Amino acid sequence: MVLLDIRNLTIEIETPQGLVKAVDKFNLRLNAGEVRGLVGESGSGKSLVAETIVGIAKDTWHVTADRMMFDNIDLLSLSSTERRRIMGNDIAMVFQEPSSCLDPAQKIGAQLQEGMPNRPASGKGWQHWQWRRKQAIELLHRVGIREPKRIMNAYPFELSEGVCQKVMIAMAIANQPKLLIADEPTNAMEASNHAQILRLLERVNTLSDTTILLISNDLTTFAKLTDSLTVMYCGQAVESGKREQVLTQPRHPYTAALLHMMPDLDGSLPHKSRLNILPGAIPPLQSLPIGCRLGPRCPNAQRKCIITPPLAIYKGQRYYCHFPLNMPEEKIK
Numbered sequence: 064m065v066l067l068d069i070r071n072l073t074i075e076i077e078t079p080q081g082l083v084k085a086v087d088k089f090n091l092r093l094n095a096g097e098v099r100g101l102v103g104e105s106g107s108g109k110s111l112v113a114e115t116i117v118g119i120a121k122d123t124w125h126v127t128a129d130r131m132m133f134d135n136i137d138l139l140s141l142s143s144t145e146r147r148r149i150m151g152n153d154i155a156m157v158f159q160e161p162s163s164c165l166d167p168a169q170k171i172g173a174q175l176q177e178g179m180p181n182r183p184a185s186g187k188g189w190q191h192w193q194w195r196r197k198q199a200i201e202l203l204h205r206v207g208i209r210e211p212k213r214i215m216n217a218y219p220f221e222l223s224e225g226v227c228q229k230v231m232i233a234m235a236i237a238n239q240p241k242l243l244i245a246d247e248p249t250n251a252m253e254a255s256n257h258a259q260i261l262r263l264l265e266r267v268n269t270l271s272d273t274t275i276l277l278i279s280n281d282l283t284t285f286a287k288l289t290d291s292l293t294v295m296y297c298g299q300a301v302e303s304g305k306r307e308q309v310l311t312q313p314r315h316p317y318t319a320a321l322l323h324m325m326p327d328l329d330g331s332l333p334h335k336s337r338l339n340i341l342p343g344a345i346p347p348l349q350s351l352p353i354g355c356r357l358g359p360r361c362p363n364a365q366r367k368c369i370i371t372p373p374l375a376i377y378k379g380q381r382y383y384c385h386f387p388l389n390m391p392e393e394k395i396k
């Protein structure tokens with residue numbers, strides 16, 4: 064069953080230089096229970112897509128789509144109240160900048176308990192409050208927080224970004240949502256915590272049947288958790304397919320370049336520089352190249368690439384490239 068179906072999502076942003084197209088005709092179809100990785104360099108539009116799905120687009124964004132259905136509900140036609148209800152119950156998001164998404168004036172325990180489901184508890188009043196508090200402490204424990212009771216009484220500014228990120232994950236899984244969007248869910252944490260969070264997400268996916276959209280600019284971190292991958296470049300999905308297909312037979316040169324990146328073994332490179340794998344940088348939205356957007360950086364670019372490549376599908380793998388890689392000889396024109 065298809066849980067999320069997005070077709071031709073376009074996000075234009077008002078800037079002093081006029082409207083810029085930050086996301087262009089983006090498609091995403093998630094089956095219930097699937098774990099999809101959304102990968103791409105910094106600035107490729109991953110967070111814009113996620114924020115649009117959860118309905119927190121800013122007033123300066125012009126969002127259009129041919130289709131944006133979640134569980135047979137048209138997200139584009141919802142009122143803000145209806146949208147909030149869905150967000151509270153069915154869709155949860157772990158934001159990329161955790162501390163800025165927590166209320167600085169409220170203790171962690173109160174924030175966590177506020178978003179928790181209203182399950183029948185053993186009694187009313189303080190008993191119910193106690194039940195919620197116990198659930199909140201258990202959740203903090205599940206995400207790997209060592210002193211959950213102390214953290215319950217802390218304000219966000221007293222905690223590290225990594226702990227705030229764990230708190231956000233606890234909040235996101237509290238309601239057992241149908242869809243969990245995790246935007247770089249471990250980027251503020253020490254590397255030693257990554258495996259634990261991955262195991263937790265895996266359990267959330269299998270035990271609660273939660274569909275997960277896992278966003279990262281590092282293909283190696285999450286790949287083994289995912290069933291399928293979508294690769295984004297410069298506001299467009301350039302390739303998507305089953306994880307094994309994309310990892311072993313990438314069709315798009317950008318995907319191939321992501322796969323060739325060297326792991327940052329000694330940790331000396333800053334987080335965002337690890338994908339510096341092609342010559343040049345992602346072009347500014349105000350001056351995108353004509354035709355294929357990877358053109359100026361692509362090692363395989365040819366004259367034809369000044370024409371925008373159309374969608375091509377080979378064995379279920381979808382890609383946009385005139386000269387795909389790893390194709391059988393009879394398919395090469």
Ligand SMILES: Nc1ncnc2c1ncn2[C@@H]1O[C@H](COP(=O)(O)OP(=O)(O)OP(=O)(O)O)[C@@H](O)[C@H]1O
Nearest residue numbers: 076085104105106107108109110111112159280348
């Ligand atoms: N509020 C905004 N106003 C103007 N431009 C924006 C805004 N938010 C994002 N952008 C631009 O849209 C593009 C995509 O941004 P986005 O944050 O979605 O990238 P990303 O893929 O999530 O990158 P990262 O891996 O760094 O998180 C970038 O060029 C960014 O500068």
Ligand code: SF4
Nearest residue numbers: 355358361368384385
């Ligand atoms: S269409 Fe051309 S420039 Fe674009 S990715 Fe393919 S080969 Fe490279």
Ligand SMILES: [Mg+2]
Nearest residue numbers: 109110159246
């Ligand atoms: Mg982002």
